[in-house]
Amino acid sequence: REAGLPPGPPTVPILGNVHIFPTEFAHFKFTEWARKYGGIFSLKVGPSTVVVLTDVAAVKELLDKRSATTSDRPAIHIADRITGGLHMVLARSTSTWKILRKTSAAILTAQATAQHLPIQQAEATQLLYDILRSPQASPFPFMCQSIRGELVIMLYGKRAPRYDTPEISGFFNVTHAFNAILGPGAAPPVDAMPFLKFVPERWAKWKRECKRIRNLQRTLYFGMMEETRDRMRRGEGNGCYMEEVVGREKELGMDDEMTSYFGSALQETGSETTASYLQSLILALVAYPEAQKKAHEEIDRVVGEDRLPTLDDLEHMPYIRAMISETHRFRPVGPLGIPHSTLATEEYQGYIIPKGATIFVNIYLIIDLGGIFHDPALFDDPENFIPERYMLAENGTKPGVDGSDLKATFPFGFGRRICPGMHLAHNSININAMNLLWAFDFKPDIDADGNPIMVDTTAYKTGVANAPQPFKCRIAPRSPEKAKIIEREFLDAADTFAKFEVGLNEEDKEYVAKLRAYAG
Numbered sequence: 001r002e003a004g005l006p007p008g009p010p011t012v013p014i015l016g017n018v019h020i021f022p023t024e025f026a027h028f029k030f031t032e033w034a035r036k037y038g039g040i041f042s043l044k045v046g047p048s049t050v051v052v053l054t055d056v057a058a059v060k061e062l063l064d065k066r067s068a069t070t071s072d073r074p075a076i077h078i079a080d081r082i083t084g085g086l087h088m089v090l091a092r093s094t095s096t097w098k099i100l101r102k103t104s105a106a107i108l109t110a111q112a113t114a115q116h117l118p119i120q121q122a123e124a125t126q127l128l129y130d131i132l133r134s135p136q137a138s139p140f141p142f143m144c145q146s147i148r149g150e151l152v153i154m155l156y157g158k159r160a161p162r163y164d165t166p167e168i169s170g171f172f173n174v175t176h177a178f179n180a181i182l183g184p185g186a187a188p189p190v191d192a193m194p195f196l197k198f199v200p201e202r203w204a205k206w207k208r209e210c211k212r213i214r215n216l217q218r219t220l221y222f223g224m225m226e227e228t229r230d231r232m233r234r235g236e237g238n239g240c241y242m243e244e245v246v247g248r249e250k251e252l253g254m255d256d257e258m259t260s261y262f263g264s265a266l267q268e269t270g271s272e273t274t275a276s277y278l279q280s281l282i283l284a285l286v287a288y289p290e291a292q293k294k295a296h297e298e299i300d301r302v303v304g305e306d307r308l309p310t311l312d313d314l315e316h317m318p319y320i321r322a323m324i325s326e327t328h329r330f331r332p333v334g335p336l337g338i339p340h341s342t343l344a345t346e347e348y349q350g351y352i353i354p355k356g357a358t359i360f361v362n363i364y365l366i367i368d369l370g371g372i373f374h375d376p377a378l379f380d381d382p383e384n385f386i387p388e389r390y391m392l393a394e395n396g397t398k399p400g401v402d403g404s405d406l407k408a409t410f411p412f413g414f415g416r417r418i419c420p421g422m423h424l425a426h427n428s429i430n431i432n433a434m435n436l437l438w439a440f441d442f443k444p445d446i447d448a449d450g451n452p453i454m455v456d457t458t459a460y461k462t463g464v465a466n467a468p469q470p471f472k473c474r475i476a477p478r479s480p481e482k483a484k485i486i487e488r489e490f491l492d493a494a495d496t497f498a499k500f501e502v503g504l505n506e507e508d509k510e511y512v513a514k515l516r517a518y519a520g
């Protein structure tokens, strides 16, 4: 470790800390090291430097205030090889990324988000209906399908009603293959050992896999863009986001290649994150029945029995607003966010952060180990799900603590890289959280003797988005009247869906017709 770098675990020659670098659940190990080495510590990965921040003031200063030099991404050769450097989330801070970023700001405006609200409401209603219809089935595939479905409509103006709809199943296949090859150990460490890039393809299986995934991505994403363009040519535009990008390509500085990858990045990032959040919310509701009871009482008081909640209701539901914030804190979707990288050397509190260093922010920390969202110095009883903390202080911090540096946007990232889909995500989360609470009771599963089987709130999958391991729970509508309203609202949602039910294949058409006949 070079002089001046933040402290960190002892290094060995050449490898640095490679041999101890965590390959899964890295936030746990990072937490342990933060305790030992402080809120800003460093690791050496061969010649490269990784800096991990768990100090709120350092996050604010380095990633927000000095965002101009800390908004690059680390080089990921495999991702660039597959996407040609056009995947907005993983792209370096290039002129191309700047155009993609500008495009996201141009189309994901507050006004456009409001216009797409009826689609999010219709999909959220379909989710209630799916759960109601299949009480024995796991609700989680329905959640993934619903969030993905709303994005396909909002982005491409096309309804994707089933898990087996080609845009949905194809998407899951492509995303799975892409994430798999980016996972630890799936390909040789080409970024640390760049000479590996020159191994001929016939001896490099990973290169053939990159090619295969590139073809899969291009077929799916270019196909969806072309379908949108064809619809526009026929004069059948329906106001989706990608119509705007296609229509303004030249003005925005985009070309077809960029447009296709732009849409794909929004889809990929938007669907996994929001669906994972909702799964964590359900896990918390099952594990904390008292909190669920309070939320039920509040929503019944404000909304009553006769209608579904609307976004306006949230203003009158402080407990549910607090619950939504607490879920972000309790199990953040991105415990380490997405790493940033530095474009120039920075100095902070006497430490050097060299040009090209990777920066992680550890917003999730575990029992007794200190850190941002689970730091006992900032939060009372941080390991428990306690929505009330967000009613007592804006940022949920304990009495006497100044939480003003702890921004509510932390779960959505930092500086110039902050999540551009944040407003869409908030609406989707708010509508779905209210709907699910209004409609259902979530209880632990029971064993053969009728005893509740407690869920494990720490059992999480590995991967970029922090989703719970599949768990069982019992879900029941809260009253027969509410079940009837869900059916009625589902039929009413048909009007919203109708204009997007274009180009459906025969199975999807049949599915939609059957579903409506069943509800009617």
Ligand code: HEM
Residues within 6 Å of the ligand: 088, 089, 090, 101, 265, 266, 267, 269, 270, 271, 273, 274, 277, 333, 334, 337, 338, 339, 340, 411, 412, 413, 414, 415, 416, 417, 418, 419, 420, 421, 422, 424, 425
């Ligand atoms: C619960 C929902 C979501 C969470 C928690 C979330 C969180 C994040 C985080 C932590 C980042 C990294 C920011 C950084 O590097 O500092 C990010 C980036 C991004 N998010 Fe989200 N996100 C969510 C939903 C969405 C949605 C709905 C969309 C699009 C429709 C979206 C699109 C993106 C994109 C394109 C980026 C990359 C931005 C860039 O690198 O310039 N996200 N998100």
